[in-house]
Amino acid sequence: MIRIPRPVVPAAVCLSALALLTACTASAATSGGGYGAAGMQMPGMQQQQGQVVLPMPQGITADPNNPAKSQLRAAKTFDLGLLLVDGTGYTIYRYDRDTPRPSRSNCTDACAAKWIPVKPGTLAPIDVDQSLIGQITRDDGTPQQTLAGWPLYHFTGDQEPADTSGQGADQAWYPIAPDGKKITLTQDEWRQDAFGV
Numbered sequence: 001m002i003r004i005p006r007p008v009v010p011a012a013v014c015l016s017a018l019a020l021l022t023a024c025t026a027s028a029a030t031s032g033g034g035y036g037a038a039g040m041q042m043p044g045m046q047q048q049q050g051q052v053v054l055p056m057p058q059g060i061t062a063d064p065n066n067p068a069k070s071q072l073r074a075a076k077t078f079d080l081g082l083l084l085v086d087g088t089g090y091t092i093y094r095y096d097r098d099t100p101r102p103s104r105s106n107c108t109d110a111c112a113a114k115w116i117p118v119k120p121g122t123l124a125p126i127d128v129d130q131s132l133i134g135q136i137t138r139d140d141g142t143p144q145q146t147l148a149g150w151p152l153y154h155f156t157g158d159q160e161p162a163d164t165s166g167q168g169a170d171q172a173w174y175p176i177a178p179d180g181k182k183i184t185l186t187q188d189e190w191r192q193d194a195f196g197v
Contacts, residue, residue, distance in 0.1 A: 027033065045153045069154065070121025072146060074178040077162055083175045083183055084147065086154070087123060089161025093153045094182055096172040100149030103136045115166075115173065117144040118152040128178045148180025 068087030075085045084092045093115065097106045107115050120135045120143050135144045145152050155166035155173070166173050167183070174182035 007066070022065070023157075030062075067121055067123060071123035072117050072125040072133060072147065072152075072178075073143070074127035075162070077164075078151065080164060080167075080175065080183050080185060082177055083164075084152075084178050085161070086118070090154055090158055091162065091164050091166070091175050092118060092147075092156055093166055093173050094147075094150040094176040094180075095153065096182070098151050100180070102150045103134065103146050103151060105136065105138055105144055105151040110140055112138075114156050115153040116156060118154060119143060120145045132180060147176060147178075150176060150178065151181055 066088065069090070071087030072092070073085055073087060074082055075089070076082055086092060095105075095107050095115065098104060099106075105112075105117065107117075117138065124130075125133060128147070132148045134149070135143050136146055136151060138144050153173075155169075157163075157165045159165075164175050167175055174184055177183055
C-alpha cells in the first residue's frame, strides 16, 4: 500500500515565502541580474530587462494512454483514509448514476470527456482484490475497467496525484475505496472521526 501525504500549508507560510522570494528576486536583479558570486548565471533563471524570472513548476497532466493509468492500487491519504488510485497516484472515481449489477456506464459524450473512463490494463493491481476487477464494453465500443461492478473514471480536474477535487461533483461523483464503496467523508468529518471527537 502506498501512502500519499496531503499537506496543508497555512496562508501565513505562503505569504512569508512569497515575501522572501520577492526579496531574493529583487536582490538578484540589483546584484548582477541572476549571476552568482562567481559570475555564473544561476540554473533555471532567465534575465528579462534587469529582472530575474524563476521558472514555475508545470502542472502534472493525466495521460490516459500511460499503462500505469490503468493500474489499480490502494492508497492511504491523511484526510480521506483508504482510497483507490492508479499507478501514477491519481484518484479513481465512481459515478452514482452508473449501475454495478449489471455493470453499465451512463457517462457518455461530453461527460466522458470530463470524466475519462479507465481502460483495462496489463499491470497487476496492488493491495486490491483481483476478483473485484472486471471490465465492460461501453456504448461506443471501447472497454472500461470496473471494480465491484462499478465503472471507473479519472477526473480531468485533478491536477496532481492524490487530488480529490471531483468529490461530490453533481452529488454523484465520489472517490472509490478498494472494496468498491464510495468515499463521501469530507476532510473535517474524517478528522473528527479519527480523533473520536
